[in-house]
Amino acid sequence: MPVIAIDGPxxxxxGTLARRLAKALNFAYLDTxxxxxAVASLVLARGSDPNDSVLAAKVADSFTADDIDRDxxxxxxxxxxxxxxxxxxxxxxxxxxxxxxxxxxxxxxxxGAVLDGRDIGTVVCPSAEIKLFISATPEVRAxxxxxxxxxRGDQSIYARVLEDLRERDERDRNRDTAPLRAADDxxxxxxxxxxxxxxxxxxxKLIDERLSA
Numbered sequence: 001m002p003v004i005a006i007d008g009p010x011x012x013x014x015g016t017l018a019r020r021l022a023k024a025l026n027f028a029y030l031d032t033x034x035x036x037x038a039v040a041s042l043v044l045a046r047g048s049d050p051n052d053s054v055l056a057a058k059v060a061d062s063f064t065a066d067d068i069d070r071d072x073x074x075x076x077x078x079x080x081x082x083x084x085x086x087x088x089x090x091x092x093x094x095x096x097x098x099x100x101x102x103x104x105x106x107x108x109x110x111x112g113a114v115l116d117g118r119d120i121g122t123v124v125c126p127s128a129e130i131k132l133f134i135s136a137t138p139e140v141r142a143x144x145x146x147x148x149x150x151x152r153g154d155q156s157i158y159a160r161v162l163e164d165l166r167e168r169d170e171r172d173r174n175r176d177t178a179p180l181r182a183a184d185d186x187x188x189x190x191x192x193x194x195x196x197x198x199x200x201x202x203x204x205k206l207i208d209e210r211l212s213a
Contacts, residue, residue, distance in 0.1 A: 002027075002112040002211060003103045003127075005120035008134035009169050009180060010079070011141035011148075013191045013199055017134060018116035020200050021207065025114070028106035032117035032124070033082065035095045037074075038067040040081035050081035057090035063098065076149065076164075083168045086118070087175040099124045118172055121183035130210050132203060133182035136192040138166055 004021060008014040015031055022029035042059045043050050050056060072078055085091050099115060103125050106113040115124065121131035136144075142162035149156035172180035182188055187206060191199045 001104075001106060001110075002129045003125050004112070004114045004207065005125045005128035005131045005183070005186075006114065006116040006134060007118055007120050007122070007132070007180070007182065007186070008116075009118075009136075009141065009172065010165060011145040012134040012136045013144070013194075013196060014116045014132075014134040016196050017132075017199050017203055018114050020196070021203060022114040024200075024204060025112065025207070026110060027112040027114045028102070028108065028110035030099065030102050030113065030115045032095075032099055032115055032120065034068050034073055035063065035098065036082040036086040036091070037078050038070055039063060039091060039095075040085050041070045041072050041078050042067065043085065044078065044081055050084040053088050053090070056085045056088050057094065060085075060088075060091040060094035063095060065098075074152070076154065080164065080168070083171050087171055087177065089177040092177050096124065103128075118180045119178035121186050122181060123178045126183070130207055131183045131186035132206075133186040133188045134199070135188060135190050138162060138169065140192045141165055 004027065006014050006018045019029055039056060039060045040050055043056055048055050103113045103115055117124070121128055121133070139162065142158060142165050145165060146156050146158045146161045189199065189203065
């Protein structure tokens with residue numbers, strides 16, 4: 001079954017794009033970032049530090065699909081903690097099989113799978129038929145994230161969001177295990193000057209061409 005791997009930094013638009021593509025193609029969708037958010041949420045729920053690598057690995061080892069449904073996964077503190085636990089090699093190892101099984105056998109008889117994250121095209125599904133790397137400038141991504149937080153009724157200061165985003169980028173790109181980068185054969189799509197509709201149109205056209213070939 002065909003697999004579409006979509007990678008990129010936080011607030012680049014990859015999640016919105018991945019969900020729309022999955023729906024349009026009748027593919028199963030997995031936000032792999034939610035796996036790391038779930039581990040982070042479980043660590044925080046214990047009152048523990050996400051930098052506690054031993055505990056984070058133990059939590060990830062007992063991870064189940066039901067953990068993705070935790071209510072607090074979109075909270076900012078969970079996102080920051082997720083960036084920390086995602087750098088943990090043992091955490092990534094525990095969650096890798098879950099992701100690969102999803103791609104290999106999409107649930108509910110779907111025709112393929114769309115996975116988005118940081119290392120889908122480079123580590124999780126290196127043989128994916130289609131690989132996209134979605135990017136945007138830090139300032140644009142911070143503005144998107146700022147508006148998202150305000151829209152949810154959360155307090156947000158743009159300068160702080162930008163600072164936090166740059167810190168997360170630094171961790172994601174420089175971690176020893178599965179750093180954030182575009183796969184050599186990925187198509188890079190800069191969405192800095194695009195709305196969600198334009199990004200979807202361009203990506204869908206590319207995917208249709210690749211799949212038909």
